Amino acid sequence: MKQADIVIIGGGPAGLAAAVSAYDAGNRNILIIERDEQLGGILNQCIHNGFGLHTFKEELTGPEYAARFIKQVEEREIPCVLGSMVLDISPEKVITYTSSTEGLVQVQAKAVILAMGCRERPRGALNIPGYRPAGIFSAGTAQRLVNIEGYMPGREVVILGSGDIGLIMARRMTLEGAKVKVVAELMPYSGGLKRNIVQCLDDFGIPLKLRHTVVNIHGKERLTGVTLAEVDSHGKPIPGTEEEYSCDTLLLSCGLIPENELSRNAGVEMAPVTNGPSVNESLETNLEGVFACGNVLHVHDLVDYVSQEAAIAGRNAVAFVNGQLKHHGAGIPVSVSGGVRYTVPRTIDPENMDDTLTVRFRVGAVYQNAYIDVYFDDKRVSHIKRPVLAPGEMEKVVLRKSDLLGQNIQNIKVEVTQG
Ligand SMILES: Cc1cc2nc3c(=O)[nH]c(=O)nc-3n(C[C@H](O)[C@H](O)[C@H](O)COP(=O)(O)OP(=O)(O)OC[C@H]3O[C@@H](n4cnc5c(N)ncnc54)[C@H](O)[C@@H]3O)c2cc1C
Incomplete structure (x- = not known):
């Protein structure tokens, strides 16, 4: 079995900042485990600007922001295993991961930092009636297709949900030549940042319909349109308010859920509202020596705050390994x-x-x-x-x-x- 003082699960902005901070706090036995083939996490597909205003006082793209932290990890020669998926964390802090080069590997850690990010709420969790034709994507999947794989998901787009990813994708699809007809939002307010509403919708004349939802999906093989309706104060569609929109693509941006299966299986106590681990001032979970930071802990709006939070988790993991973190109750x-x-x-x-x-x-x-x-x-x-x-x-x-x-x-x- 491998040994490491601090094992960090996830090599996104949270994992990277935690690793740098743990190293700078004096620990030299850190291991980052990342399931993707490269470090950087979700930022690799966020090619728009707007990152890093707080941390670097500059406006960077997502990959540029990630690259700054990857460089710091490389300069410190902090070991990373890529293409390696963590399958289990035991209460004794034995981490099991699988990789195509090493097979099934176990690492005994003294402290663990959970930095696995979050995932999008899928269609199945949204109770949208209708057929299941091609052309319905989560906004993050569409972002990956356009920005990394080089495919256009469609040409006529309706977006359900006004979270930041949906807003960013409204602009991105428009810039790539698609017609974004409307963004519908169930709530009476947008779930995204004000600056994204202005820069991604208002600047491109894309309407935002608050208190609206998709009540029907049209098309059997490929999406041909959706029906939107206004909802009442309980979120129930109001009969007679239906409007048809023809489209070949529906993007769903209806919330993010912390990636918490590993944490839950390990016995980490969850917080009911965030759906991420419940933590104390040191960002330590109920399991002593297991810390959490970034979107796995709670969904962040700005990556700068992720980096700040992760640095605290990194420092406290070192304090724990050194026996300096007190547990008074x-x-x-x-x-x-x-x-x-x-x-x-x-x-x-x-x-x-x-x-x-x-x-x-x-x-x-x-x-x-x-x-x-x-x-x-x-x-x-x-x-x-x-x-x-x-x-x-x-x-x-x-x-x-x-x-x-x-x-x-x-x-x-x-x-x-x-x-
Ligand atoms: C579309 C979009 C647009 C955004 N726009 C902005 C913006 O304009 N400005 C801004 O400041 N912020 C923005 N953000 C927010 C910012 O990108 C996130 O807050 C930040 O990336 C979260 O970092 P993280 O490390 O917690 O998670 P992630 O970046 O998701 O990284 C988590 C990492 O953990 C890995 N992982 C997960 N499970 C495992 C496992 N079992 N084993 C091994 N590895 C695992 C994943 O592969 C991933 O690399 C945006 C986010 C999105 C999604």
Whole structure:
């Protein structure tokens, strides 16, 4: 059996940043396991710009952003095995992977970093009625076909779901000569970043129909059209509002789900809203020495935040291996209230915190002139006014160690209220 201090599963931006940070924190026995033939993760197919404004103060494409981190991994000579799919993580931190060159391999790790990213919600999970003709793709699959394989999925396109991938693909398909007729969104707000609505839809005159969904699929061999209908406040189609759109392609951009089968099988406790691991301030799961970061933990809007978070996981994995991470019990729970859907982390042990800790969260609806409040037990300790909060954008509050240490605080609450 191979041995490694820190095994990182996934060589996307999260895995790469975790590896660099673990190395820089002093560990020289790290292994990255990546199932693809190259490092970089989903960024390899994101050839649009808009990456890295926070990290590098420049606007990079996805592959350029990934290349910066791949270079750092190469400069440090951190070992990576590519084309290697992790099949199992045991509670004793034995990782089993399979590869065409090595066969079935086991690695005994001291610490594990989960960085497997996420996957798209498929048609089967969306309950769209109708036949199953060719021409229905997830937006990410279409992105891979166009940007990596060099194929056009179709010429007349309807997109269901206004998450970032759907918005990016509306622009991409248009630039490649397709006609994107409409983007339909079930919710009364877009699930994507504001900047993507402006740059990918508004700039190309592509209509966004909020509170609409696909209620029928037409065509048997190949898609010939879809029926859209308006939905009521419960998401139910309103009879009489149906509209027909002829199209040969339907792209689905209806949410991302953390890639959590490995984590769940290993006994990692999941957080109900994010569907990713439940973690503490060190990004450590309920299994001591197993950490999580990036989209496997919660779906991020910006890759810069993935890199920041992954660096914390990398440092803490080294602290764990060195016996410096304290385990005092459950930690202070972080609860949510008002419009806040979840927080990462979900518990905080002040002794393991850095001087400051960024707590990230998302809201469940659009808020204007809202307040983000933080309470330590019943005492409000922070009250920040924000002109707009939207579900598509990740939010944060920053806590200071000095405010929490030795205070016997029983609960930290993050709340969003309408102003
Ligand atoms: C279409 C799209 C557009 C985006 N646009 C932007 C943008 O404009 N700006 C921006 O800042 N961010 C953008 N993002 C977000 C950003 O790309 C992601 O947040 C980031 O890539 C997540 O990094 P990750 O490492 O967690 O996941 P990933 O990049 O998905 O990497 C996970 C890696 O784990 C590997 N893996 C999974 N399971 C296993 C296993 N069992 N064994 C071995 N390896 C495994 C995968 O092959 C993959 O390489 C976009 C994302 C998408 C999908």
